[in-house]
Amino acid sequence: MKIDSSTNELNRNKFYFAYNRVLGGCAALVPRSLVSRTLWLTLLSVILAQLIATTIWYTQSKDREIEGLTSTATSMANNFASTANFFQSLPLQYRHMVLNQLRNIGGTRFFVSFNEEEIVIDSPRSGEMKNITIDVVKEVLAQKLEKLSDVNDIKVEFSRPENLHVLTNDTLLSDLPKSWAHYTLILEPLNPPILVVQIKLAENEWLYIAALLPAPYALLEDEVISNQQMFFIFFITALLMTFTYTMVRRQVKPLKNLAKAANALSTDINQPPLIEEGASELVTATRAFNRMQESLKKHIDDRERLFSAISHDLKTPITRLRIRSELIEDDQRGLKFNRDLDELELMVKGALQTVKDTDIHENLVQVDVIDMLQSIAEQFNAHQQRVTLISPEIEPLVCKPLALKRCLSNLVGNGVKYGDKVTVTVTEHQKLLRITIIDQGPGIPESRMEDVFKPYFRLAKDSEGHGLGLGISRSIINSLGGQLVMCNREEGGLQVQVDLQRAALK
DSSP states (O other): OOOOHHHHHHHHHHHHHHHHHHHHHHHHTSOOSHHHHHHHHHHHHHHHHHHHHHHHHHHHHHHHHHHHHHHHHHHHHHHHHHHHHHHHHSOHHHHHHHHHHHHHHOOOSOEEEEESSOOOOOOOOOOHHHHHHHHHHHHHHHHHTTTOTTOOEEEEEEEOGGGOBOSSTTOBGGGSOIIIIIHHHOOTTTOOOEEEEEEEEETTEEEEEEEOOOTTSTTOOOOSSOHHHHHHHHHHHHHHHHHHHHHHHHHHHHHHHHHHHHHHHTTOSOOOOOOOOSSHHHHHHHHHHHHHHHHHHHHHHHHHHHHHHHHHHHHHHHHHHHHHHTTOSOHHHHHHHHHHHHHHHHHHHHHHHHHHHTOOOSOOEEEOHHHHHHHHHHHHOSSSOOEEEEOOOOOOEEEOHHHHHHHHHHHHHHHHHHHSOEEEEEEEETTEEEEEEEEOSOOOOGGGTTGGGSTTOOSOOSSSOOSOHHHHHHHHHHHTTOEEEEEEOTTSSEEEEEEEEOOOOO
16 A cells, blocks of 8 residues: 655654643753853752752751750659658558549649559651650669669550540540649640650559650650741742842843844844843843844945946946947957857846845734745646645744745745646644655755855756845845754755744744
């Protein structure tokens, strides 16, 4: 089964178009403007500086906090040991009397009771601060109570106030009278975890001690950054980013104006001078750009005056010489004389044509490039299908219509003349419009690829043409801010690629 080459080429171009769209979408995620890059670098610098500062601060404060917690836990463990020694020294019948007196007084630092069973403690999730406190208390109690032969086991754990069991495994802290333990173990509205120590004195006899850690260790917080610090960091970062954005945007504005003017210069030389503003470097660049634009305008005006003068001054003597050549009696010599005059006149016309066809004073308008290419193709398809146009629906292009039509007509005409059949493909790549012209001819030798753009250079041996077409075409594309590139295809034939930038209509 045969597949039409035009269809095959269309599918290939559709694939390349979709592939470039995907690459363009990925590239869009990378910051490109100076403002966005500056903001990203500033943000990364702030984050890195905050991470380093926070790491140093956290390490130092953590060491101090652990040292203070260890000292506090040691002091509490000594008090627990003293309490255990005190009650252990009392006769059994006096222990409950002392406990009742302490409960009726209220306001004691510890809640103490003698239980017949070990109370099951519902411990909150583990943390470094919690584990350090438990280890220190166990170690100190083991050292202080090792002389008491009645001590068989020591249990140390933390519990949330709402889950704390006292006296028995069925009694919660909330079930006790407030005077017994509420003021000792409840610290509203924080309600920090409660340290519970259970010491087994004998069979069915456990000394139960519950207490709160003193400030600032009561909550056993292990935060790297507090909420207030996070708010402060975000506030400072937002303030810095706002000032940076305002400053950079203000400084970049003259640079953006300079870039727009440079881009517009390729299509319209008659631009008003830029206002010299911004940083000193930008003022210097703007002043240099204005001088360059003025020099280019002067050069173009001088060129036009020069060729106009040549056109005016040479027509009269050439005509006079032709009349005088008629008076030459020797026909052979007169024929040679006229041939020299023809060459001279051809050179003058070619030079004037070059100036005329690269005229950059044409106004910019919106042009339907597809409609223009179809009208060009119709000129060559009058008797035979020689030009095939492949293109999706595209938006109009802002350009100089006569200059662009001269250029495309010249390129398509060369393809038809020297390559028999031509395929013209139009694709879009972000803000770029690409026109690809492929013929079926022999191509151009690589060594001559740049020579064909020189005035009066021709590879063909026929007498048609002056060797100016490709040079004029490249000059027109350059004046439109585009690019023209030629190359030989591996499959045979010549490929001409025209890239045109989409510009806003002024």
